[in-house]
Amino acid sequence: MRLYDTYTRSLVELPPPPGPVRMYFCGPTVYARAHIGNARPFVVGMWLRSWLRANGYDATLVHNITDINDKIYDAAPGASAELAERATAWYLEDTGDLGLGMPDHLPKATESVPQIIGFIEELIESGHAYAADGDVYFRVASFPEYGRLSGQRPDQVEQGEEPSALKEDPRDFALWKANKPKTEDTWWNSPWGRGRPGWHIECSAMAEDIYGPAFEVHGGGLDLVFPHHENEVAQSRALGHPFAQIWAHNGMLRFTGEKMSKSVGNVETIRESIDRWGREAVLVFFLTASWRKPIDYSEETMTQAAARLDTLRNAFTLQATDGDERGWDAFAAALDDDFDTPAALAVLHDWASSGRLDLLRRGLAVFGLESVAERAAAPDEIVALAEERVTARVERDFERADRLREELASAGWQMRDRQDGYDLVPL
RNA sequence: GGCGCCUUGGCCGAGUGGUUAGGCAGCGGCCUGCAAAGCCGUUUACAGCGGUUCGAAUCCGCUAGGCGCCUCCA
Known part of the structure; x- marks a missing residue:
């Protein structure tokens, strides 16, 4: 089996069964009921696992829950932890109702903070990150491969974020953010003081916590290629970890039409x-x-x-x-x-x-x-009506037969006549 | 400004040099007491221009249009 890989921009052959094929798909930030577009990476990941297993692969899927994020603080000032918990439950319920089963692991950022801190410490020790006034930043200049996954040219990247005086280089991104009591109500202790992890580091830390330094497939929406996945690659490969072998990015949903x-x-x-x-x-x-x-x-x-x-x-x-x-x-x-x-x-x-x-x-x-x-079985009263209609047809009382068909329809069942009987199909 | 993707018949969507994709919708027919379901037939497309080739939807170039990303959106 082969899959398209964003990193090499080509189709890459998976190892033969039984693999293993270890997959990590980026999940949602939990601050509201997830929209239908969020379902795509979930569905793709579950389907891939299903297909791989059907072919004798040892396939596993990790799907993370981002429950530390500005959006959550913005959506529920002062009660973000409660919102994250509620929205996580919604997500599990909604994806569960897709009937595809569940990923093997659903790690949460809030439950992975020690691993994240450990990862950051390693990056600082190896010179790829630096602490600055309670923040910690990744030193992009220390990783020459930066930009390889997304094809971005570092000198052309627009700076959307407020330029920070704490950064050595505007491209540097936050691994750890010092707590800002006015806007954030959750924080953890760290060697750099109270604060919380940046977004990108959680995936490197959680993926490697579960799979180790190398795994086969990393998935997620195409919109995550830059900066999220670019930064993940930088963090992990800066430490010499191979990280993901194949980058599988799903296309976006487009919403058209005014009705909905x-x-x-x-x-x-x-x-x-x-x-x-x-x-x-x-x-x-x-x-x-x-x-x-x-x-x-x-x-x-x-x-x-x-x-x-x-x-x-x-x-x-x-x-x-x-x-x-x-x-x-x-x-x-x-x-x-x-x-x-x-x-x-x-x-x-x-x-x-x-x-x-x-x-x-x-x-x-x-x-x-x-x-x-699977054909749904009709309840007894519906079957009784159907039998009644059979009798009416045998007696060639078509008016009555048509009336009974209407009755069945209004009860939610379509009656389809056939040579040897009939089918009852839910409408 | 930078990186990348896309453009197939009414709609969705396969197809990477030469044989009918498929589905949905429409139309005609068969079947049926009438329907529904099913079956048969049917509308023959490849954004435009140029090039390569015996031959292009498929390769190359240009043009037009659409889309994603560019520091926290799956």
Whole structure:
């Protein structure tokens, strides 16, 4: 299997099974209900793990929770810890409802402060960082490779942050920030006084705390390439650690169409999306585009995803053909080639229309969609109405039959007649 | 100003030199008491201009348009 690697800008072959393939995907900053775009790295990470395991890999996934951040302080002045805790619970609930299971580890920044401090101390000792008035900064000039991952030219980088008199070089970034009592209500003791970790250091510290100095795949949104991941590479490789072998960056979601837009920007939360479209449609939506490409989240694209889901689901009301397993190769080839889910989805549709339901079931399971194969059983009163309608049709009382079909529909069930009986399908 | 990505038929989206991708929607038909589901058929695209080639959606150049990032956004 091969994956596109941002660092080398090429497809990189994974080691053969059983690997291991240790993956670290950057998770959310917990200050509000996560929006649907935040679900993409989660989904991609879980799917990759699922596919790798199905192919005999020893695959693990770490997904971190950033619960120390300015946004949290801004969103809940004086009560940021409570907000972070609540938003973490929301995130676990919402991603859990996607039905893909959970990552192997979900480390939190707040629970990793000792490791972070240890990491910073090593950087200071080796000359790659320096303390200044309670802050600690990474010395970018000490790492010649800086900019390699993102392709940024250091001399051209715009300075968005307030220039700090404490920095030796404007490119230097904070590893540790001294506490500012007016705006921040959480702090930890450190060799440099009270304060809190910077953003980038947590990932280096947590990834290496769990995996050691080297692992296979580091994922996250494309918007994290610079500065977040560039800084992670700098921190870890400055200490001589290989760190991630492959950098897997997923494309952004785009929000179009006015209908779903809210007064402030047109975003929708994972929760709202699942509630509105169902988790299966959300997953099919992510399947329709390559994980690296941008994807439009809109009324139209979601409607199409829901329609595709129905097509796949309806296949299971059809007659199955023999258990021909040869078709699996096309599906596997699509996913092994940079995890090409649109191509794999086309194979799924091929199986659906040719009635190869065993293969279809197996393929859907890779994406957590085994439930598509399950037909909900109608409650007794619905079945009773259906039987009544069968009788009416036998008696050729079509008026009554049509009335009963209406009744079933208003109860949420569609009755589909067939030669040998009928199907009851939830609407 | 810098780094990078993208542009395929009504919509979504595969395709990296020469054979129908696929789906959704539409239209026609079969099936059905009527529907639904399913099946069959159907609208033949590759931003524009130029170049390489026997041959380009696929390679090169230019132009136009869109997008991401540039110190704390997945």
